[in-house]
Amino acid sequence: MIEQGVSLKTYNSFGVAAEAALFAVAKTIEDLQSILKDQRFASAWILGGGSNTLFCDTPKPPIIHLAISGIEITEEQRDEVVIKAGAGVNWHELVLWSLEKGFGGLENLALIPGNVGAAPIQNIGAYGVELQDVFESCTLVNRKDQSVETYDKVACQFGYRDSIFKRELKHKVVITDVSLRLKKENYRLNTSYGAIAHLLTSKGISTPSPKDIADVVIGIRTTKLPDPKQLGNAGSFFKNPIVDHDQVIQLKSSFPDIPHYAQPNQNYKIPAAWLIEQVGLKGAREGDVGTHKHHALVLVNYGSASGHEIKTFSQKVQQTVEERFAIRLQPEVNFCC
Ligand SMILES: Cc1cc2nc3c(=O)[nH]c(=O)nc-3n(C[C@H](O)[C@H](O)[C@H](O)COP(=O)(O)OP(=O)(O)OC[C@H]3O[C@@H](n4cnc5c(N)ncnc54)[C@H](O)[C@@H]3O)c2cc1C
Known part of the structure; x- marks a missing residue:
């Protein structure tokens, strides 16, 4: 069954308000195949539990919700x-x-x-x-x-x-x-x-x-970890950046305390939470969006933040970290915006 104008608020762990123009549920492979044949779903957003998705209030996408059990x-x-x-x-x-x-x-x-x-x-x-x-x-x-x-x-x-x-x-x-x-x-x-x-x-x-x-x-x-039922969030908002050997040497010369963990191929993982904390954005809040006071990497919706507000705030975090460390944080969360 295809529904129109379905609220996505309970379908995303940020708890932001958004609406699906069309909403179809696939309970079997055959369901999915027939929904995909429908041209209205050609660019549909695939939705699981919505715990790693940021919906913005516009556009209103068609949604295919996967509900194959067993x-x-x-x-x-x-x-x-x-x-x-x-x-x-x-x-x-x-x-x-x-x-x-x-x-x-x-x-x-x-x-x-x-x-x-x-x-x-x-x-x-x-x-x-x-x-x-x-x-x-x-x-x-x-x-x-x-x-x-x-x-x-x-x-x-x-x-x-x-x-x-x-x-x-x-x-x-x-x-x-x-x-x-x-x-x-x-x-x-x-x-x-x-x-x-x-x-x-x-x-x-x-x-x-x-x-x-x-x-x-x-x-x-x-x-x-903050429970999304109490405080809207999607877990870690950004990935921990991976830098190469030369970059880590450079970073260490400017920031001797920078934590870095060896990875394969002479690469190093830098904790994104540390970078965000260093630029003073741990626990920062603008309106109803912010970083969690104990987890700099977790962006939270304190109540009525919109997807666009969360996206804009995340861009501010990216920009501030980049200006200080020359590292561009990459979102782990998927934007349906
Ligand atoms: C409190 C909290 C803690 C978390 N902790 C962790 C953690 O420790 N480790 C970790 O890795 N993640 C963590 N996450 C992130 C999240 O739980 C995972 O990424 C999870 O796999 C997302 O599942 P979902 O069904 O909710 O995905 P959704 O948000 O529904 O979808 C995520 C992405 O996958 C696509 N997608 C979904 N289903 C399908 C499908 N069947 N076929 C094709 N594409 C699909 C969507 O289009 C979207 O791009 C956490 C999230 C929260 C809220």
């Missing part, structure tokens, strides 16, 4: 399984489902908002783990001719908060399901990031299960 085991060996989940499955529900079955691999990615179909778009990551670490394949529908294809990990060209879907295939395909390879035993657990190891020790856990790690991650995220 989780199944498609392959099972002695120590591994491959599971397949529909694009409309809530990501955290998939994590909980996998933990209940005793599968390992998704524990560090617990409580990331949004749906399964969007997870490959920016190769979601948290606490030292990225989607690509467990990714097997995904099914795509080509928007132009509605053909169906399967993409494996190599084809997806994953990078830090990046994939082919943010570049060459941007707005060209729709992901309808995602398959993940998880461990049934001999888990590859990652407790090295942040406070995970410390919190496990303080709970007296020396040989953690995937669920123990997920519980700790859920605890950290619940206490540290």
Whole structure:
């Protein structure tokens, strides 16, 4: 069914007011194919959970909301399984489902908002783990001719908060399901990031299960990150910039305290939150938009900010950081503006 003039306020974690000119829900691949054949949806915005999307009040785009459900085991060996989940499955529900079955691999990615179909778009990551670490394949529908294809990990060209879907295939395909390879035993657990190891020790856990790690991650995220239900936000608004060796030397000579973390190919990751804090914009507020007082990287809607106001504020943050550090912050959030 296609609806007209649908409010998007409850479909985005910023909680901004926006309206879809047309709104269609795809519950199956066949639904999606028939919606895509309708020329009115040729330039439609694909919407999952709306937790990484900034809607502006204009234009009023046609929307295709992915609501393909279902989780199944498609392959099972002695120590591994491959599971397949529909694009409309809530990501955290998939994590909980996998933990209940005793599968390992998704524990560090617990409580990331949004749906399964969007997870490959920016190769979601948290606490030292990225989607690509467990990714097997995904099914795509080509928007132009509605053909169906399967993409494996190599084809997806994953990078830090990046994939082919943010570049060459941007707005060209729709992901309808995602398959993940998880461990049934001999888990590859990652407790090295942040406070995970410390919190496990303080709970007296020396040989953690995937669920123990997920519980700790859920605890950290619940206490540290602003809940979009209370305060509209989309998590980290910007990516952490990656600079090369020469740039880092130059930056260190001007800013000796600048934090930098070694990456492959002699590159370095600089925490965007530190850059924003250094230019005095941590906790800054203009009207109903600002940076969170404890998380400089999280832009928040204090109530009635519009998408345009959030976009303008984000550009001010970009410009101020660039003037001081000659680094252009790149948004992690997707603008439907
Ligand atoms: C409080 C908070 C914390 C967060 N923490 C993290 C974190 O730790 N790590 C992290 O990586 N992210 C994090 N995020 C960002 C967000 O949760 C992820 O990017 C998530 O994958 C977005 O899912 P979604 O379904 O809400 O995507 P949406 O916002 O609906 O869509 C995001 C983008 O993907 C496109 N898209 C969506 N579904 C499909 C599809 N099926 N096919 C093709 N394109 C599609 C959209 O057009 C849009 O461009 C956080 C967000 C919030 C609000």
